[in-house]
Amino acid sequence: MENQNDKPIKKDRTVLVISAVIAAVFVIASILAPTGMNTIINGLFSSITTNFGWFYLVSVALFIVAVVVFTIGPWGKIKLGKDDDKPEFTNFQWFAMLFGGGMGIGLVFWSVSEPMMDYLSPPVADAGTAAAMAEAMRLTFFHWGFSPWAIFAIGGLGLAYFQFRKGERFLISSAFKPILGDRIYGPIGKAIDILAVFATIFGVATSLGLGANQIATGLNFIFGIKSSSFMIAVIIAIITVIFTLATVSGLKKGMQLVANAKIWLSIGFMVFIFIFGGCVAILNGFTTTFGSYIQNFIGQTFWMGNIKWLDSWTIFYWAWWIAWAPFVGQFVARVSKGRTVREYLLAVTLLPSGFSLIWIAIYGGAAFNIDAVTNGAIQAAVNQDYTTGLFALLQQLPLYSITSILSIVLIIACFIGAANSATYVLAMLTSGGDMDPSKKSRAGWGIAQGAVTIALILASGTSALKALQTASIAAAFPYTFVMLFMCYSIFKALKEDYNEGKLKLPQLEIKTETEPIEKEIISEK
Numbered sequence: 001m002e003n004q005n006d007k008p009i010k011k012d013r014t015v016l017v018i019s020a021v022i023a024a025v026f027v028i029a030s031i032l033a034p035t036g037m038n039t040i041i042n043g044l045f046s047s048i049t050t051n052f053g054w055f056y057l058v059s060v061a062l063f064i065v066a067v068v069v070f071t072i073g074p075w076g077k078i079k080l081g082k083d084d085d086k087p088e089f090t091n092f093q094w095f096a097m098l099f100g101g102g103m104g105i106g107l108v109f110w111s112v113s114e115p116m117m118d119y120l121s122p123p124v125a126d127a128g129t130a131a132a133m134a135e136a137m138r139l140t141f142f143h144w145g146f147s148p149w150a151i152f153a154i155g156g157l158g159l160a161y162f163q164f165r166k167g168e169r170f171l172i173s174s175a176f177k178p179i180l181g182d183r184i185y186g187p188i189g190k191a192i193d194i195l196a197v198f199a200t201i202f203g204v205a206t207s208l209g210l211g212a213n214q215i216a217t218g219l220n221f222i223f224g225i226k227s228s229s230f231m232i233a234v235i236i237a238i239i240t241v242i243f244t245l246a247t248v249s250g251l252k253k254g255m256q257l258v259a260n261a262k263i264w265l266s267i268g269f270m271v272f273i274f275i276f277g278g279c280v281a282i283l284n285g286f287t288t289t290f291g292s293y294i295q296n297f298i299g300q301t302f303w304m305g306n307i308k309w310l311d312s313w314t315i316f317y318w319a320w321w322i323a324w325a326p327f328v329g330q331f332v333a334r335v336s337k338g339r340t341v342r343e344y345l346l347a348v349t350l351l352p353s354g355f356s357l358i359w360i361a362i363y364g365g366a367a368f369n370i371d372a373v374t375n376g377a378i379q380a381a382v383n384q385d386y387t388t389g390l391f392a393l394l395q396q397l398p399l400y401s402i403t404s405i406l407s408i409v410l411i412i413a414c415f416i417g418a419a420n421s422a423t424y425v426l427a428m429l430t431s432g433g434d435m436d437p438s439k440k441s442r443a444g445w446g447i448a449q450g451a452v453t454i455a456l457i458l459a460s461g462t463s464a465l466k467a468l469q470t471a472s473i474a475a476a477f478p479y480t481f482v483m484l485f486m487c488y489s490i491f492k493a494l495k496e497d498y499n500e501g502k503l504k505l506p507q508l509e510i511k512t513e514t515e516p517i518e519k520e521i522i523s524e525k
Helices: 014-032 034-072 091-100 104-120 130-144 146-165 172-185 187-223 229-248 251-276 279-295 297-301 307-312 314-334 341-373 377-384 386-395 400-429 439-524
Strands: none
Touching: 014 034, 014 187, 014 400, 014 439, 034 146, 034 297, 034 307, 034 314, 034 341, 034 439, 091 251, 091 314, 091 341, 104 130, 104 187, 104 341, 104 377, 104 386, 104 400, 130 146, 130 279, 130 297, 130 314, 130 341, 146 172, 146 314, 146 341, 146 439, 172 187, 172 314, 172 439, 187 229, 187 314, 187 386, 187 400, 187 439, 229 400, 229 439, 251 279, 251 341, 251 400, 279 297, 279 341, 307 314, 314 400, 314 439, 341 377, 341 386, 377 386, 386 400, 400 439
């Protein structure tokens, strides 16, 4: 593999070895000393959220500002690739993969439960009131809207620009070439890539843990199979085998098949719930909530009025999205070659977030509508066990015997899709940026992802959600600094690229204007 200066880059296993050791130590410690690990997890959560909650809020605000600046600036027309490169995928294929690399499991898990939980315990309004319902929907929009996709867009922009336009390796460290120079090939660059691997492992473990938890709850809700930490661990182990085999089969075969299944199942459920969940109420709710979301966006971004609530929700979400940024960024960059900077940023921030807002409006709106009709059936189920929200909603709609099974299939598809993407990216990060990593590497990281998630579940027992939250927050903390410096590095590179283009332009114009004159002189002679 070569960089833009044609300097050979030696294959180095440092990132792979150190990352694998970190994962192995965590798994072994969780198995041998689960109580001690649980104590450490609780201590980390308390320390970071108490002292650095503000840091996550300010950082995400800066990422949003960076996206706006890069989009509206004159450098937005710079292509992520050579000037004559064309996009590899159609717009529909591109959008499907953008969403597929993002928040599948989380949306299915939280789209009913989060609005209901905020309705029952809102940060500002009185619980159980119309004001609490409006606040709950607005906050859910806020957590799943433009902010997370701005984070992902920044994570992928540096990768796509430096790999496709500058010929650098497909690594997070490559985005720091303008400020670090050739040091990106040394210890500093390796440290950046190790932090990216660390964040990815634990950020994705959170998603896989939530997905397995919901599958176990669904099996209990539908078939009466008792849910437990051991059952969740078994589910993770089984699906780990499935997604590892899918990942090993290759990007286009396994991953595309899962992505297609997930997209069409998702659309099918959205249409079904929209029709039978009260379409007029959903549309009214979406219109009002979207307006409120836009109106309160800046204030909510910096709001710290209820620290306890923020620790459990907004700060957790922001840390979770930052932990996801290395792998989602790698994935969206991988499929965006040939797009301009402006086209890429608009698509990555607006299209998937718009899909997410429509999803939440349908699921959350239907949940509130059906809850009112059934005298509180949905809120009663969520209050007892928040993981049952989706199944409690489907139970009140037609064809439950079919939709309940399909919902499990959808969760599994989302589970496999997220794990597929993360495993592929982990293999790239630890293989020197190889965009077609070996099957052995992919298989190894597939097994590692499952093992880390199982370790988190077994170490935390009944406090699984808190353990998963803490894993994301702790992993995202150092990587947040990486992303902040990445914004500056991208800005510097784009500015230099744009200025170089301006300097070349007059020279081309001079040649064009003088050519006819030279021809006339020659003809006269």
